[in-house]
Amino acid sequence: MTSRGTRYLDIAEQLATELADLPTGARVAGEHDITLRFGVGRAAARAALQELERRLLVRRIQGAGTFVNRRIDYVISHDRRPSWHETIAAAGAQPRTVVLGVDVVALPEEPAALLDLPLGTPAHRLRRQSYIDDLLAATSHEWIPVATVPELGAALHAAESVDLVLRQVGRVQPVRSWSRVSLDVPPVDVIVGLRMESTAPVWLVESLSRDAETGLPVMCSSSWMRADALRVVVELGEGRG
Amino acid sequence: MTSRGTRYLDIAEQLATELADLPTGARVAGEHDITLRFGVGRAAARAALQELERRLLVRRIQGAGTFVNRRIDYVISHDRRPSWHETIAAAGAQPRTVVLGVDVVALPEEPAALLDLPLGTPAHRLRRQSYIDDLLAATSHEWIPVATVPELGAALHAAESVDLVLRQVGRVQPVRSWSRVSLDVPPVDVIVGLRMESTAPVWLVESLSRDAETGLPVMCSSSWMRADALRVVVELGEGRG
DNA sequence: GAGCATTTGTCCGTATGTATT
DNA sequence: CAATACATACGGACAAATGCT
Numbered sequence: 024m025t026s027r028g029t030r031y032l033d034i035a036e037q038l039a040t041e042l043a044d045l046p047t048g049a050r051v052a053g054e055h056d057i058t059l060r061f062g063v064g065r066a067a068a069r070a071a072l073q074e075l076e077r078r079l080l081v082r083r084i085q086g087a088g089t090f091v092n093r094r095i096d097y098v099i100s101h102d103r104r105p106s107w108h109e110t111i112a113a114a115g116a117q118p119r120t121v122v123l124g125v126d127v128v129a130l131p132e133e134p135a136a137l138l139d140l141p142l143g144t145p146a147h148r149l150r151r152q153s154y155i156d157d158l159l160a161a162t163s164h165e166w167i168p169v170a171t172v173p174e175l176g177a178a179l180h181a182a183e184s185v186d187l188v189l190r191q192v193g194r195v196q197p198v199r200s201w202s203r204v205s206l207d208v209p210p211v212d213v214i215v216g217l218r219m220e221s222t223a224p225v226w227l228v229e230s231l232s233r234d235a236e237t238g239l240p241v242m243c244s245s246s247w248m249r250a251d252a253l254r255v256v257v258e259l260g261e262g263r264g
Numbered sequence: 265m266t267s268r269g270t271r272y273l274d275i276a277e278q279l280a281t282e283l284a285d286l287p288t289g290a291r292v293a294g295e296h297d298i299t300l301r302f303g304v305g306r307a308a309a310r311a312a313l314q315e316l317e318r319r320l321l322v323r324r325i326q327g328a329g330t331f332v333n334r335r336i337d338y339v340i341s342h343d344r345r346p347s348w349h350e351t352i353a354a355a356g357a358q359p360r361t362v363v364l365g366v367d368v369v370a371l372p373e374e375p376a377a378l379l380d381l382p383l384g385t386p387a388h389r390l391r392r393q394s395y396i397d398d399l400l401a402a403t404s405h406e407w408i409p410v411a412t413v414p415e416l417g418a419a420l421h422a423a424e425s426v427d428l429v430l431r432q433v434g435r436v437q438p439v440r441s442w443s444r445v446s447l448d449v450p451p452v453d454v455i456v457g458l459r460m461e462s463t464a465p466v467w468l469v470e471s472l473s474r475d476a477e478t479g480l481p482v483m484c485s486s487s488w489m490r491a492d493a494l495r496v497v498v499e500l501g502e503g504r505g
Numbered sequence: 506g507a508g509c510a511t512t513t514g515t516c517c518g519t520a521t522g523t524a525t526t
Numbered sequence: 527c528a529a530t531a532c533a534t535a536c537g538g539a540c541a542a543a544t545g546c547t
Contacts (some may be wrong), residue, residue, distance in 0.1 A: 064536045085513045086543030201501035257498040258443035305517045329522030
């Protein structure tokens with residue numbers, strides 16, 4: 024009797040219910056533990072953990088172990104401008120953003136079209152990484168026309184927030200005016216940039232900010248966010264209640 | 265020399281480039297073929313195909329084989345109300361929608377709040393399935409207050425489009441006024457409803473339609489769409505060009 | 506820094522189950 | 527019913543990353 028060819032699913036189901044009561048980041052039974060506890064081979068134990076990983080319930084780290092994972096909601100809507108710091112902190116985790124570098128480049132195709140500027144216009148390219156509890160969860164490129172903030176590089180050393188620099192040094196009021204969200208399999212450089220082991224779909228969030236007064240584009244950005252770390256929710260339209 | 269411990273990734277990479285030139289739905293080398301061609305064991309061949317499946321490049325069907333897969337864009341924006349039929353047909357595939365059933369139920373929590381009606385208000389519950397080339401790609405629940413269209417069940421037998429029935433029989437002009445999109449691991453009933461083999465995240469699209477004239481809510485729906493079949497893109501804001 | 510145990514990652518070969526054709 | 531192809535599973539082996547000593 025028994026084996027219907029899905030032992031690993033039964034095991035995954037059992038573990039999933041047990042996981043629900045554990046705190047985020049808690050250690051989960053490893054492959055070897057499972058072989059002992061359920062009396063299966065390593066293949067089945069491994070398949071069970073991979074199933075939980077597909078369901079985004081655990082995160083597995085080679086050499087370290089398997090740990091309880093929970094996504095953090097990142098809500099994008101017409102009246103909400105999500106700040107990384109606020110969103111992550113509100114979920115009870117530790118946010119952190121690191122500037123990888125700033126340089127001036129000629130605007131390539133996409134950001135030029137978005138900013139409504141001629142191809143090749145000089146602009147600051149800002150590369151950043153964002154963390155959740157020391158987990159690299161997002162990388163972003165931001166383009167800011169040099170004309171708007173000539174000395175961005177220097178200003179960024181003083182203030183940590185790009186938004187703040189734009190307001191104080193650039194004397195503009197950036198407002199998110201357009202945004203596009205989808206899920207894609209990222210190019211190789213993004214995968215290594217996010218230190219992702221396995222290739223999997225990742226959120227792609229593009230957006231454009233304009234100056235509140237003049238209506239002129241002041242910044243556009245393109246961010247990749249790990250889907251196993253964030254649950255991006257897009258809300259569209261206002262007629263709800 | 266040789267094995268650096270990632271043979272399967274090299275194989276996946278090689279196959280991925282070859283796949284790019286094949287038409288959607290074309291047959292791909294099976295596990296056995298790969299073991300012969302690349303001189304690896306079944307484990308590595310399988311891992312390579314699973315990698316391609318993670319990248320949404322192939323679809324694997326037990327007993328049948330492995331086939332080239334391509335997602336269809338499903339764009340949701342303030343000024344675009346996507347119709348399943350139009351979207352799928354525009355991508356060169358065959359759309360189809362099947363009504364599973366219509367019954368009158370007391371409105372549960374969520375749709376009641378969305379429709380701004382008291383809990384338990386009688387409403388039609390419409391369950392539908394949508395196909396892309398005979399692949400079940402989406403299931404949806406729609407709630408329509410009985411007061412709006414008393415004889416929905418009978419009317420649906422004559423016309424195939426819900427939108428049309430609402431316009432002609434209900435004498436309302438449904439306009440999508442609110443929408444929320446996210447990606448979730450669906451409950452078990454949705455997984456079996458979508459005939460999904462493996463558990464994986466699926467799009468959840470919720471929306472509310474109001475009457476263009478009166479502004480009153482006339483319908484709300486909740487749809488699950490397979491992420492390996494559709495690339496849902498949400499566009500937000502209008503200030504683009 | 507070097508060394509070691511732990512844990513997951515990769516891979517082999519083989520066997521059997523199950524769905525499709 | 528038979529052949530094909532993917533799904534599940536066993537057991538063993540070594541690689542690679544991590545964390546601790």
